[in-house]
């Protein structure tokens with residue numbers, strides 16, 4: 214009998230564990246609303262933190278770019294795909310983050326999965342925060358370097374691991390803003406450790422670029438490790454599909470490191486270049502981010518973050534207090550509300566959905582067992598009334614869930 218039938222059993226096993234994932238077809242509506250398979254929902258699940266994905270400035274940039282460049286790029290950037298638009302974007306990105314040179318990629322996943330193997334290989338050592346994004350983990354695996362995982366944000370353990378390693382080439386990799394927790398890595402301390410142990414540091418700022426630092430210039434600019442204080446041992450990576458509102462990614466850093474990546478990154482060499490129309494959309498997004506529009510959007514985002522945190526603080530609502538959910542300490546757009554149990558997290562998500570809101574429940578293995586959570590993502594596209602609606606719906610969900618568990622106990 215063919216083994217191909219096993220896929221049916223494996224899919225059934227996913228169903229049994231309620232781990233089968235399902236996509237929904239969506240159409241954007243006004244503000245932060247999405248039409249989800251015919252139903253209009255207020256969404257708290259997008260990484261479009263500044264609301265730029267629907268912005269008129271970006272739409273206009275794309276229209277103009279299509280007229281000038283057409284649609285596809287036609288080839289790898291190493292052949293004929295490197296448009297003048299992509300080149301200009303690279304120079305503007307480098308300038309924005311205060312680093313000498315940048316390389317523009319069509320996707321963030323592909324960037325990390327292949328720059329790590331370009332930097333280290335067999336016999337080298339990699340040091341990776343336990344909560345790093347999947348693409349850094351996959352890059353580490355592909356590299357064949359020896360991987361040392363350190364406990365999330367535990368720099369004492371990282372220090373000990375670096376000291377104990379006999380490898381000559383060491384690479385430390387970390388998210389700048391952790392995607393499921395919303396906390397920010399201590400970049401200055403990480404850099405100091407890398408100095409002490411002659412290690413290279415790769416930072417993934419997917420969730421910080423556009424939001425953190427002066428004018429949204431990112432997590433590295435926020436700690437002043439750019440421009441005149443440039444470090445020869447930091448590579449900065451960020452994505453363009455989140456706060457920048459488009460798609461793609463870039464890596465920036467010292468000239469010799471970026472030139473090496475240009476030569477050796479397989480997903481750069483062997484993939485069709487991002488179309489110029491996307492590069493032009495990102496250029497327009499970057500102008501917004503660095504300008505007054507960006508300031509206004511970041512201000513709006515921070516007001517929504519403060520509003521949510523005040524509304525979910527202990528002592529505000531008895532039903533919420535009784536539910537025992539805990540809002541993680543985060544001052545970024547990612548506001549995780551830990552529910553704990555997997556089923557409970559799904560129940561709360563379902564209750565919110567019935568009330569017309571879409572907030573994703575995140576479960577293991579994406580997060581550690583026992584910490585299933587709602588990943589509330591805020592955006593400048595949210596109005597104060599939207600966050601009020603979310604707070605009301607969470608209170609209702611807390612009452613409904615408390616009622617359900619009381620019935621269970623009494624039964």
Ligand SMILES: *Cc1c(COP(=O)(O)O)cnc(C)c1O
Nearest residue numbers: 320321322346392419452454461
């Ligand atoms: C989203 C994300 C990526 C992947 O970027 P894409 O451009 O979506 O492929 C990489 N790292 C982190 C931390 C992310 O959150």
